[in-house]
Amino acid sequence: MTPQPNPQVGAAVKAADRAHVFHSWSAQELIDPPAIAGAEGASFWDYDGNRYLDFTSGLVYTNIGYQHPKVVAAIQEQAATMTTFAPAFAVEARSEAARLIAERTPGDLDKIFFTNAGADAVEHATRMARLHTGRPKVLAAYRGYHGGTHQAINLTGDPRRWASDTGTAGVVRFWAPFLYRSRFYAETEQQECERALQHLEDTIVFEGPQTVAAIILETVPGTAGIMVPPPGYLAGVRELCDKYGIVFILDEVMAGFGRTGEWFAADLFDVTPDLLTFAKGVNSGYVPLGGVAISGKIAETFARRPYPGGLTYSGHPLACAAAVATINVMAEEGIVEHAANLGAQVIGPGLRELAERHPSVGEVRGVGMFWALELVKNRETREPLVPYNATGEANAPMAAFGAAAKKRGLWPFINMNRTHVVPACNITETEAKEGLAALDAALSVADEHTA
Numbered sequence: 001m002t003p004q005p006n007p008q009v010g011a012a013v014k015a016a017d018r019a020h021v022f023h024s025w026s027a028q029e030l031i032d033p034p035a036i037a038g039a040e041g042a043s044f045w046d047y048d049g050n051r052y053l054d055f056t057s058g059l060v061y062t063n064i065g066y067q068h069p070k071v072v073a074a075i076q077e078q079a080a081t082m083t084t085f086a087p088a089f090a091v092e093a094r095s096e097a098a099r100l101i102a103e104r105t106p107g108d109l110d111k112i113f114f115t116n117a118g119a120d121a122v123e124h125a126t127r128m129a130r131l132h133t134g135r136p137k138v139l140a141a142y143r144g145y146h147g148g149t150h151q152a153i154n155l156t157g158d159p160r161r162w163a164s165d166t167g168t169a170g171v172v173r174f175w176a177p178f179l180y181r182s183r184f185y186a187e188t189e190q191q192e193c194e195r196a197l198q199h200l201e202d203t204i205v206f207e208g209p210q211t212v213a214a215i216i217l218e219t220v221p222g223t224a225g226i227m228v229p230p231p232g233y234l235a236g237v238r239e240l241c242d243k244y245g246i247v248f249i250l251d252e253v254m255a256g257f258g259r260t261g262e263w264f265a266a267d268l269f270d271v272t273p274d275l276l277t278f279a280k281g282v283n284s285g286y287v288p289l290g291g292v293a294i295s296g297k298i299a300e301t302f303a304r305r306p307y308p309g310g311l312t313y314s315g316h317p318l319a320c321a322a323a324v325a326t327i328n329v330m331a332e333e334g335i336v337e338h339a340a341n342l343g344a345q346v347i348g349p350g351l352r353e354l355a356e357r358h359p360s361v362g363e364v365r366g367v368g369m370f371w372a373l374e375l376v377k378n379r380e381t382r383e384p385l386v387p388y389n390a391t392g393e394a395n396a397p398m399a400a401f402g403a404a405a406k407k408r409g410l411w412p413f414i415n416m417n418r419t420h421v422v423p424a425c426n427i428t429e430t431e432a433k434e435g436l437a438a439l440d441a442a443l444s445v446a447d448e449h450t451a
Helices: 005-021 068-079 094-106 118-133 152-157 159-164 189-207 233-244 296-303 318-332 334-356 392-407 429-448
Strands: 036-040 043-046 051-054 113-114 137-141 172-173 212-217 247-251 275-278 292-293 361-367 368-377 411-417 417-419
Touching: 005 318, 068 318, 094 113, 094 292, 094 318, 094 417, 113 118, 118 137, 118 212, 118 247, 118 275, 118 292, 118 296, 152 159, 172 189, 189 212, 189 233, 189 247, 212 233, 233 247, 318 334, 334 361, 334 368, 334 429, 368 392, 392 411, 392 417, 392 429, 417 429
Parallel strands: 137 172, 137 212, 212 247, 247 275
Antiparallel strands: 036 043, 043 051, 113 292, 275 292, 361 368, 368 417, 411 417
16 A cells, blocks of 8 residues: 655654664765655555655565565564563574574574674674684675674675774685676686685685684675675585584575575575574564574584673564564465566566666676676676766766666665665566566666766
């Protein structure tokens, strides 16, 4: 449904926001956040009556769309029964959420440590790895994002890290595979895989394997560009970790819970990490929740040795009730399978068709409901449509593209020179095609900036 426009209320909401809300990742006086009146399914609307098809899923987390009635009802029912309780106790919603998650994680990742979000899940996973191994360093990739807290932001491989990077967080960075912009002069996926693995092993050897506690990777990097790793890469990282006694951490905060057409992206590659972080899609962000799925050997480290970490709201009943309902809804409605099928049959082919018509599209890549278009000035040189980390006038071509999409009722996900196609995993085929049509029109604006 779409409520009647009410600009007066919208103006009041906007005024209070501008007076008192401090927004993340923003210069406060240079932003103009829209006032949102409501959302349902794969869409949202503002107080002026403008409705948008959301190709961002919020921040890639509303995997079952907005306001799913069964999840809303589960939160209401839990609130009527027990709104909160301390994490040291066994609580039904918490126990059931852990059980349902453990049923779906790969391998023996059967212990679940609940956090409030993805960033603190990463914080705790790296802490567990360091305590388990007694080693100080963590290897993390460029073109990766792991969260905004102290350790997580230092593990991040994009410019959001720079302001907080003191070089003292025990992080060593390496290049993960990305054939379109290969750092290894590779011409094929096999070459890219082999050379990336050799580079990673060289990094381990030169850093000293006995100093490396963990390697952390997004299974499929999200914000950095949705670069699906080539066949054999993650299995190769698993082998290197086993060879050198290193803990393998997969960050599935964005890629997990149906986003790639599998419950977890690790299932696409038949790989089991030692620790797996999750958040976002576990309950579609309806109530903040994240966590770490822990293997048997890591859990054994803390069987008789206290784990020195915890959170007041670990496994919050409202969040866990939302997770239980979300997982059950995804299973009952076949949302994971729907994401795989729609991605393979509609989104992927539709985006590749757009690429054939638009010279601004350098590459299409993705899987499930997790896609990216790499926008370029020139397909031959692969020069990005805007420079790396561009702002202001330098970012004008991407700003124009975004404005054109919104004018046509599509809210796009834009990061640097890319637009990501990451709608709700249960978006309908009709809605997906509507979004692709709006994207088609917006790309014509990007084409104007090609050479």
